[in-house]
C-alpha cells in the first residue's frame with residue numbers, strides 16, 4: 001500500500017476514535033456507557049463543578065427558590081427531597097430563602113459531589129442531610145415528601161422514565177414536583193424529550209397539571225402535582241422517613257453514629273463529612 005494512504009487511514013482512524021471518545025465521555029457525560037461511568041466522571045470533576053457551572057445566586061433565588069415557595073404557600077416548612085443534588089445547588093437556594101423553614105434530604109450517587117455539597121451547606125447542616133444512594137431506587141416509603149426536585153440530571157439516567165416514576169412514588173399526593181429536561185441538543189439521541197413526550201411521561205407516573213417553561217436556554221423546567229391530596233408531611237426527622245434499601249421492610253434507626261436496620265440488621269456508615277453512606281447496602 002502507498003505509505004501516504006496508510007498514514008491517511010491511521011490519521012482518519014485516530015480522529016474517529018478521538019471524536020467518539022469526546023462524544024461518549026464529554027458531550028454525553030458517559031450516559032451511553034452506563035451508570036458507573038456517569039458517576040465516575042462526576043466523581044472526577046466534583047471539585048471543579050461549581051466553578052464550571054458558576055450559578056448566579058440571584059437567579060437561583062428568583063427562578064428556583066422563590067417559585068417553589070410561591071407554589072407551596074402558605075406552607076413554609078416542607079420536607080423536600082432533591083434527587084441527583086450534585087453539590088447541593090437546590091438545597092442551597094432554599095436555605096438562602098428568607099421564608100424557607102423546612103428540611104432538605106439531598107441524594108446523589110457520586111460520593112465526591114456529595115462531599116462538595118456538604119462543604120457548600122455546612123452552615124445549614126442541621127436542616128440538610130446528604131445521602132449516598134441511587135435515584136433509581138430511593139430509600140424512602142411512598143408519599144414521604146412535600147416537594148421532590150431533580151435538576152439537570154434525568155438525561156444522564158439510563159432509564160429516565162423509571163426514575164421519573166420513582167420520584168413521583170416518594171412524593172405525597174398533592175405534593176409539588178420540579179424537574180428539568182435538556183433541550184436544544186442533537187448530541188443525545190434518545191435522551192432528550194419533546195414537551196409532549198415530557199408531559200406524557202409525567203402523566204404515566206401520576207402527575208397532573210404539569211406545565212413547562214424554557215429555562216437557561218438549554219433546559220425545560222417542568223412543574224407538576226401528584227394526583228390526589230394528602231396532608232403536608234412537614235419538616236420531620238430523617239428517622240421517620242429513611243427506609244432500609246436492603247430489605248425495604250423497616251425504617252432505619254440511628255445508633256452510635258451509624259444507621260441500622262432493625263429488620264435485616266444491615267448497617268450504613270456515616271462518613272467523616274456527615275454523608276449517610278447507604279449505597280453499599282444496595283449491592
Ligand SMILES: C[S@@+](CC[C@H](N)C(=O)[O-])C[C@H]1O[C@@H](n2cnc3c(N)ncnc32)[C@H](O)[C@@H]1O
Nearest residue numbers: 042084085086089108109110134135151152153
Ligand atoms: C449535572 S449534575 C446536576 C447536579 C445538580 N442537580 C445541579 O443542578 O447542579 C448531575 C448529577 O446527577 C448525578 N447522578 C447521575 N446519575 C445518577 C443516579 N443514577 N442516581 C443519583 N444521582 C445520579 C451525578 O452524580 C451528578 O451529581
